[in-house]
Amino acid sequence: MPTRNRIDDFAYFTGAPLFNERLHVGRPNIGNRDGLMARINDILDSRWFTNNGRQVQEFERKLADYLGVKHCIAICNATIALEIVIRSLQLKGEVIVPSFTFVATPHSLQWQQIKPVFCDIDPSTHNIDPQHVESLINSLTTGILGVHVWGRPCPIEQLTDIARRHGLKLIFDAAHAFGCSYQGRMIGNFGDAEVFSFHATKFFNTFEGGAIATNNDDLAANIRLMKNFGFSGYDQVDFLGTNGKMTEVSAAMGLSSLESIDELMQAIRNNYQQYRRELAGIPGIHMVEYSEVDRCNHHYVVLEIDAETTGLDRDSLISLLHAENIFARRYFHPGCHRMEPYRSTDPDAGIALPHTERLTSRVLSLPTGTTVSRDDISAICKIIRLAVANGPELGDRMKRHPRQ
């Protein structure tokens, strides 16, 4: 692979990208392909495509085993899963949620006329700040919806304590955190319920999909009815439900990914560690780190760029990388409070969210996953190193030659 030795070589100036094909963040991982095909043939032969078929039942059982949780309910996606949990727990009024998350988190509340009250983060962990949570609680608050950002558990212990003291429900959006653990227990065991996403771009996918994990028997029974229109028996509907069912093909994908999960994790961990080694010691670039004690999926290679040190701001670095066909992403940008409908409802929300505001202009995530090779990672790291070494000059030149 050609390399870049001088900033004149950058595709931003020459128009000739280093990579012929785009390297995307969140390119899907595929587990055991032959196993998947065999399962899909079984599904076709049996003509049982959905409605709690064999694949979904086996997937739910194996998920619950893997997570060490009593109930795991497969759902069509994590957004609907969040909505179902929120309704099952009868939340209303206001729920406290971080703004530094994917917009599905607050949307799942707003969709049912519950006001998401945005909370700031701890800049050192990127996760919800429990002290700020507590200060936002009022007589309308019914719950807290925490997010395990990058798969790093949010302050579960403190939030559990706050929820207990104030009589609030506690839900975790664990969309990033499948396969991660907290103090030796798998994520999925905390709060009233936790929700995983198995969207194609996540560490572990079922094309589209999600799951709700809970140790509460009554809640699980309620969720099972609610995801199936409220049907409790043939022709018998007990309450308002929706359609949250996972298809058999999705469950088959989940089962074949679950068979390869250890290799998958190892490969992604190796990518992460290579990035870490090759980006070490660059002033102004800080890489998000993961616990050495707990399990983590290493699916997010996240950099925080300090433009004052590098002389090159996050957006310029992104432009430079995009020109090379390295599709780094500005996740999460902007914060949810700057998206509709929240921006119109409360245009000044950012004043109370200084750490979120700052972080959303500093983070970017880099391509990883099973389709990114060692050479790819080395080339990406070299470009970043060269760019930062020439930060001020490069930033200046880019301003003078803005690219369309």
Ligand SMILES: *Cc1c(COP(=O)(O)O)cnc(C)c1O
């Ligand atoms: C991906 C994601 C979701 C939504 O998951 P879907 O399965 O696509 O509905 C929710 N929250 C977070 C934090 C996510 O990253």
